[in-house]
Every structure is written in structure tokens, then in C-alpha cells.
Amino acid sequence: MAEGxxxxxxxxxxxxxxxxxxxxxxxxxEGDFTMLKGHSPFMTTVRPGVVEVTVSGGRIxxxxxxxxxxxxxPAGLTILAEQAIPVEELKADxxxxxxxxxxxxxxxxxxxxxKRVAQExxxxxxxxxxxxxxxxx
Amino acid sequence: xxxxxxxxxxxxxxxxxxxxxxxxxxxxxxxxxxxxQAAEAARPFAERMASVLANLAGAYEGRADxxxxxxxxxxxxxxxxxxxxxxxxxxxxFNSSIARLARDTAHRLIAEGKEVKILCVxxxxxxxxxxxxxxxxxxxxxFKAVRQLTFDHADGVGRKIxxxxxxxxxxxxxxxxxxxxxxxxxxxxxxxxIPAQVPTGAVSTVGGAIxxxxxxxxxxxxxxxxRNLSTQxxxxxxxxxxxxxxxxMSAMDSATRNAGEMIKKLTTTYxxxxxxxxxxxxxxxxxxxxxx
Numbered sequence: 001m002a003e004g005x006x007x008x009x010x011x012x013x014x015x016x017x018x019x020x021x022x023x024x025x026x027x028x029x030e031g032d033f034t035m036l037k038g039h040s041p042f043m044t045t046v047r048p049g050v051v052e053v054t055v056s057g058g059r060i061x062x063x064x065x066x067x068x069x070x071x072x073x074p075a076g077l078t079i080l081a082e083q084a085i086p087v088e089e090l091k092a093d094x095x096x097x098x099x100x101x102x103x104x105x106x107x108x109x110x111x112x113x114x115k116r117v118a119q120e121x122x123x124x125x126x127x128x129x130x131x132x133x134x135x136x137x
Numbered sequence: 138x139x140x141x142x143x144x145x146x147x148x149x150x151x152x153x154x155x156x157x158x159x160x161x162x163x164x165x166x167x168x169x170x171x172x173x174q175a176a177e178a179a180r181p182f183a184e185r186m187a188s189v190l191a192n193l194a195g196a197y198e199g200r201a202d203x204x205x206x207x208x209x210x211x212x213x214x215x216x217x218x219x220x221x222x223x224x225x226x227x228x229x230x231f232n233s234s235i236a237r238l239a240r241d242t243a244h245r246l247i248a249e250g251k252e253v254k255i256l257c258v259x260x261x262x263x264x265x266x267x268x269x270x271x272x273x274x275x276x277x278x279x280f281k282a283v284r285q286l287t288f289d290h291a292d293g294v295g296r297k298i299x300x301x302x303x304x305x306x307x308x309x310x311x312x313x314x315x316x317x318x319x320x321x322x323x324x325x326x327x328x329x330x331i332p333a334q335v336p337t338g339a340v341s342t343v344g345g346a347i348x349x350x351x352x353x354x355x356x357x358x359x360x361x362x363x364r365n366l367s368t369q370x371x372x373x374x375x376x377x378x379x380x381x382x383x384x385x386m387s388a389m390d391s392a393t394r395n396a397g398e399m400i401k402k403l404t405t406t407y408x409x410x411x412x413x414x415x416x417x418x419x420x421x422x423x424x425x426x427x428x429x
Contacts, residue, residue, distance in 0.1 A: 012288035014178035030351050044351040045360050071189055
């Protein structure tokens, strides 16, 4: 069995998850990466997506995160996320609000660069929600 | 000498007041517990943020190309005071002590020949500062209808500050709020936002190991600094919320006690004058009977 490391997911409002994990898949802004024990010091921004945590013992937790950083070091992994919601709790109204916020950001963008970034975020959000909400629910 | 009826009315009214203050104290106690939990729950995020920031910012120390949010724009002519207070009164010296700290700072800065602008978060502070600095208040942000503060509220304030900074409306920003120490002690605090104060004592988790960054260090810092600003505001608002309830609780507690004392005093006076009245009537009857 793989060795565990300390994993923490913090949002501004609370400590969402703090557990011993064996493997965590993080949606980095330049591509997903998988963190195992003893990762070299590494820091990345996070794009909207789902973090998949394999907790020691085999249970898998899936959490939607938006906006923030992942800070990996040999000591463990910390994700600072502006928004963190367990996938099971992602309800239609939450999704609608997130998408609406993103759409407003696109509409409010003052420069092309800001608009491009906002549009990218919106597209990523849509893709994530399309993937996490099974049809017929 | 007030009549017996007057005294009775006074006692009844003080009793009613006491009931209200007592109820307010209990409500504040319940809210305080929630606010304290929220403030404590927000602590890990702010702490991690500080240590990540310290890790990254160390590399920029003394360099000219450091981001402006971190190092400032090199001037300190125009100061922005962000004054966070409560939306409601009846909480002891809570609002006035924050306003006083902001006022003293403003006076000092003006005496030094700097320009001062004030951004008020919370109505009560704005009311107090308006008397002196009406022309200096640029905006008042109210959270009157807000029941539970979320990060989004703080982010809105953070965005506002950032937009003003980018538009060159000020050079240095300072945040005023009340730090929650205990139920009976709240410390009015000034905290510099821009240029960012990098915590020096923050423990680096890797002991100086070189971080690999993705995208670049600069991009991460550019993303992190605005977030850090909002986090600071969020933290200040939560500390404020806890302080406000703590201050209200102790203020209402002493008000309840005062009312109790007053009732006691009034009741003594009432009983005494009632007794005097009875004695007087008895004397009148007896002396009337004697005369017959």
C-alpha cells in the first residue's frame, strides 16, 4: 500500500478537509497533476475543476474547487481555494450561480485580456459541470 | 418629591428597559459564539496564505521589479484609510474606538502634509467620521442586509480597493478594525494593506528549498496578492463581527446591572414614601379622633 502524506484543503470560510491521503489529483492551471508522497516543492495556480483525493484507507473524495493555489512540498499538500464544494453537494442552483457569476465577469471585463481570462474560466466551469452532473439527475 | 404614581411608572419603565437589555445580551452571546467560530474557521486560510506569500515574496526583497501591490508604488502622498465598523450601535465603545483610531491617524497624516481619503465599511463608523471628514470620505460600503458574511463580500471590498489603487487614487492603504481578544477586550488595530506587509516570522514549510512554480513565480504572485488583500479584508470583517458581539454583550450586561440597581433604589424610595403616606393618614385619623 502506498504511503500517505498530509493533505489539507482550505477555503476562506473554513478548513474543508484535513486528512492523510495517499494520492491527490489536482487540476493545475497548466494541466492536471497527481501528487504522491515525497513530491518536490511545487506551487501552481488551480483552474476550476475537481480535486480527487484518495484518503488513506482507499475512500475517494471528490471536491469541486475554484480559484486558488496548490502548494506541494515533501511535507504534504495544501490547496487554498476560494470556493470548495464536495461534488455530492453540487446542486443545480449552486451551479447556476457559479455560471452566472462567471458570465457577469465576462460581461464586465474592461480589457480584452481580462475578457479572455474570464471567458476561459467560464468555459472551464461549463466543462466541469457537464462532467460532474450525470444526465437524468 | 415625585408622587407614588410617578414612581410606579418609573419602576415599570426601567423594568421594561432591563428586559430589553437582558434579551440583547443573550442574543449577542449566541451571535458571539457563531462569529467566534467563523473567525476561528477562517484562520487556517489566512495563515497558509501568509506562509505561501512569505515564501514567494522573499525572492523579491529589495528588487525594483517587485509587483506594486507588494512593494507599493514608491510614493506615500495619498493615504487611504479603510475603516471597518459595525452597522449597529448599542455595543459600548466598539464603533467609537475604531473611529477614534482612524481619526487620530488621519489628523497625524494631515499634519504631516499628506492627503487622506477614507473608505468606510459599515454605517456607524461613517456616521462618526462624517462630522469631521465629510469631504474626505470617498465611499461608504454597507452590509446592512447581510446576515452571514462570506468571502465574496470581502472580495468586493478588496476589488474596490484594488481598482482605486490601479487608477492611482492613493499610494498607501491602511485597514482599521477591531481585533477580538476576548469578550471584554477588543483591540482597535491598524493594518497596512498596500504595500503588503509580509509576515517575517512565518515558518517556511520547506526550510528555504527552491519552489518550482507553474506558471511562473511572477504570475502566481500576481494572482496571490489580490487574493491576499481580500483575505485580509475578510479576516478583518470576521474579527470585527466577533468583537462587535463581544462588546455588545458586555455593554448590555452592565446596562442590565445598572437597571437592576436603579430598580432597587426606586423601589426603596417608593416603599418609603408609601410608608410615609400611611403614617401621615394614620396620624390624621388619630388626631381627628382625639379632637372629638
